Amino acid sequence: MKFTHGIWEDREHTTIHNAVEVASCSETATGGIRALCATRHVEHRGNTLNRATITLKVDAVAPGIISCSATHFRGTVSHEPRFELFPDADAHKKTQEEVAPKVTHNAGANTSTLSSHDLAATLDKNPKGFRLAFSNSSGTTGDALTAVGFHGLQYIVGPPSQSVPSPLDASTAIADPYYRRPASHGNKPYMSVSLDLQVGELVYGLGERFGPLTKNGQEIDLWNEDAGTCTLYTYKNIPFYWTNRGYGVFFDHSDVVSLEVQAERLAKVQASVQGEEIRWTVIHGPTPKEILRRYSDLTGHPPLPPAWSFGLYLSTSFITDYDEDTVNQQLDGMASRGIPVSVLHFDCFWMRAYTWTSFTFDPVNFPNPKDFLGRLHQRGVKVCVWINPYIAQESEVFEEGMEHGYLIKRLDGSVWQGDNWQAGMAVVDFTNPEAVKWYQGHLVKLLDLGVDSFKTDFGERIPWEDVRYHNGMDPRAGHNYYSLLYNRAVYDAIAGRRGAGEAALFARSATAGGQRMPVHWGGDCESTWPGMSQSLRGGLSLGLSGFGFWSHDIGGFIAEGARADLSPDPDIYKRWVQWGLLSSHSRLHGSHTYRVPWLVDDEASEVLAKFARLKNALMPYIFAQAVDCHRNGLPMLRAMVVEFPDDRTCHGLDEQYMFGDSLLVAPIFNARGTCEYYVPAGTWRGLLDGRERVGPRWVKEEFDNFHLPLLVREGRAILVGPPERPDYDWSAQLSKVVVGSAAAGSVIEVPVPSASKIGEFDGFVRVTVPSGGQGSHEVERTGSGNRPEVLVLGVDSHL
Incomplete structure (x- = not known):
């Protein structure tokens, strides 16, 4: 939100109070700094009157993490829901013991410095000299990271006419048939903090954003919105960014941050919030991986999804007409074409029309769901069903929800209802513990029926005006937070019934902490070449925001105009399949049409079979990478800058990515099959063609529909197993260790994930490269599994 017009003028009827100097400073009981900041220079006692002050607090909360808050009025009662920070209590207790915050005062410079491990915050207390500077204290000179300086900390009074950010305005206008915001007659308080950027500094993160990977030059309101992937809005807004100067910033607000x-x-x-306080936390790296690890310590690490969830999901699609026969025919068709399916997803119409969510299979299309789901399990297929947090007026459970107060209410006590999506739909109030139990109870019945997972759709179209929650949560501040409550309720229901190791969602909405309930997918993408690239950028951006596991609708969800009822363009479908099966999670899903490949063309079936089987074969590598993501807060699908922060060319790349730390993937975004991509330093080998590419340089190549740039990093080896399914005993069924380029005499050690002790490793495969280019590669194996054969990549030896 902008409060100025250039550097000379404030917006009309806007009053800005800048922190100008420190009036007093003291150490807190927690070992931090508390400063009373004057908003004008105090030359004499009279200057202390009739002017606002800002109270600044600075605390070390973990090694390399410093939290700050700036407050105008402390007596204001806030009903903003707060994020759970450091959710791993045992790990945080250990880090707390390592913090040892230290405050030092430099009388000559008139500064106070709080140090937390390798991060320092220095407060300038000189008259007219307010500045809070953050630096890397591990360097010999204390490398500057960022600072809150001149006009950097502000209390602002905006006029009644101060515009509401457009996403918020749209939420009410779209969802609510009656309520319209009355004219406001009172001024509005805001708090704002501005953090310096240096020359060449690039900003990443802020959630799943489908535009350019770097956020420089963008105006962003962090407000979850159901608007597709071809717009500036997003389903997953995360109040966290980091930069290529080695630090990140987390805004501890569930309310909209502009x-x-x-x-x-x-x-x-510049970040601003409406209210009397703003809170931000600076996280030192200095590497991108270290920033993401510390951010995950702060807001939660992504747990490991079950192994079966990494296989191919086949969806019924959205408004298609399907029943038991349709599902069986499609599964038979996939099997006959050698395409392994891991999960069958039932989209909305597994329930009767007008009843979503009723938690009940349509008795016409699915007369005996328990037996039917049992037969799917006999095929080795898991079952996922679509749900949302809305209860239609025609749903069998609407009356019960209304009677017991389980639904969000208007201020007059009536149930909030709307017609946008489901006729007369209400919204579950997950701040009510009894409503959570009620909703989970219905999910448990479905789990007992044979359902394995839930697609938690929506969670963005949540009313925020003229409504009240059971626990008094501020509806505006709770708008994004609602996604946490919703997904947590569903995730916990699965974990409680099946165990944490079997819990997996397919979630669309999220905010900070949402990474603790995987998996997430990118939402409604267009079946176009730009739509494909937008999906990739969204996944990369979400990965840079602390989320480890992500998927997207392979082939695109929606088509343009008159093409809505047609299958995807064959070229788009086949190219999307390639990198769709080189994502952490992979789903075929559409709107009007099925996404089975034989409806596209004959070759599409062959392409899908190849890449679905390739992904299953790569599961020993993929799951080992997933363990690393879980432990260190890393994304499986990671932007090049994460692995190559010292290569400036990689800083803005958003049309290629690393799949884990050893495989480079460059999707093809055109029908010609040409791809221009960047190869970082080293000698890389194609996993699918064995050819050598030497970087750093740009490469332009042409590929048929069965190939794309999929390169093995120098000095790395890839473990391979059988291709039939993802959830096999990786340690016992290793078939190959694929070796790319490596220095003569070097040793490559690859961890083998355990299938029985999930999250642990069953030894290593150790490959010794012959010296002087003579002899064969030697393979050793530790742990209990078998020793795989070695495949050295070359033009005549590849997968």
Whole structure:
């Protein structure tokens, strides 16, 4: 949100109080700094009157993590829901013991410095000299990271006419048939903090955003919205960014945070919230991986999804007409074409029309669901069903939800209802513990029926005006937070019934902490070449925001105009299949049409079979990478900058990615089959063609529909197993260890994931490269599994 017009003028009827100098400073009981900041220079006692102050607190909360808050009025009662920070209590207790915050005072410079391991925050207390500077204290000179300086900390009074950010306005206008915001007659308080950006500094993160990977120059309101992947809005807004200068910033607000990333002042990231306090946390790296690990310590690490969830999901699609026969025919068709299916997903119409969510299979199309789901399990197929947090008026459970107060209410006590999506639908109030139990009870019945997982769709179209929650949560501040409550209720229901190791969602909405309930997918993408690239950018951006596991609708969800009832363009479908099966999670899903390949063309079946089987074969590598993501807060699908932060060319790349730390993937975004991609330093080998590419350089090549750039990093080896399914005993069924380029005499050690002790490793495969280019590669195996054969990549030896 912008409060100025250039550097000379404030917006009309807007009053800005800048922190100008420190009036007093003290150490807190927790070992931090508390400073009373004057908003004008105090030359004499009279200057202390009739002017606002800002109270600044700075605390070390973990090694390399410093939290800050700036408050105007402390007596305001806030009903903003707060994120759970450091959810792993045992790990946080250990890190707390390592913090040892230290405050030092430099009388000559008139500064106070709080140090937390390798991060320092220095407060300038000189008259007219307010500045809070963050630096890397592990360096010999204390490398500057960022600072809150001149006009950097503000209390602002905005006029009644101060515009509401457009996403918020749209939420009410779209969802509510009656309520319209009355004219406001009172001024509005805001708090704002601006953090400096240096020359060449690039900003990443802020959730699953489908535009450019770097956020410089963008105006962003962090407000979850159901608007597709071809717009600036997003389903997953995360109040966290990091930069290529080695630090990240987390805004501890569930309420909407408005950011101007070099969009108001060109050397700053400005963040503002409506209210009397703003809270932010600076996280030191210095590497991207270390920033993401520490951010995950702060907000939660992504747990490991079950092994079966990494296989191919086949969806019934959205408004298609399907029943038991349709599902069986499609599964038979996939099997006859050698395409392994891991999960069968039932989209909305497994329930009767007008009843979503009723938790009941349509008795006409599925007369005996328990037996039917049992037969699917006999095929070795898991079952996922679609749900949302809405209860239609025609649903069998609507009356019960209304009678017991399980639904969000209007201020007059009536149930909030709307017609946008389901006629007369209400919204479950997950702040009510009894409503959570009620909703989970219906899910448990489905689990007992044979359902294995839930697609938790929606969670963004949540009313925020003229409504009240059971626990008094501020509806505006709770709008994004609702996604946490919703997904947590469903995730816990699965974990409680099946065990944490079997819990997996397919979730669309999220905010900070949502990574603790995987998996997430990208939402409604267009079946176009730009739509494909937008999906990739969204996944990369979400991965840079602390989320480990992500998927998308292979082939695209929606087609343009008159093409809505047609299958995807064959070229788009086959190219999307390639990198769709080189994502952490892979789902075929559409809107009007099925996504089975034989409806596209004959070759599509062959392409899908090849890449579905390839992914299953790569599961020993994939799951080992998943364990690393779980432990260190890393994304499976990671932007090049994460692995190559010292290569400036990699900093803005968003049309290629690393799949884990050893495989480079460059999707093809055109019908010609040409791909221009960047190869970082080293000698890389094609996993599918064995050819050598030497970087750093740009490469332009042409590929048929069975190939794309899939390169093995120098000095790495890839473990391979059988291709039939993803959830096999990886340690016992290793078939190959695929070796790319490696220095003569070097040793490559690859961890083998355990299938019985999930999250642990069953020894290593150790490959010794012959010296001087003579002899054969030697393979050793530790642990209990078998010793695989070695495959050295070359033009005549590849997968």
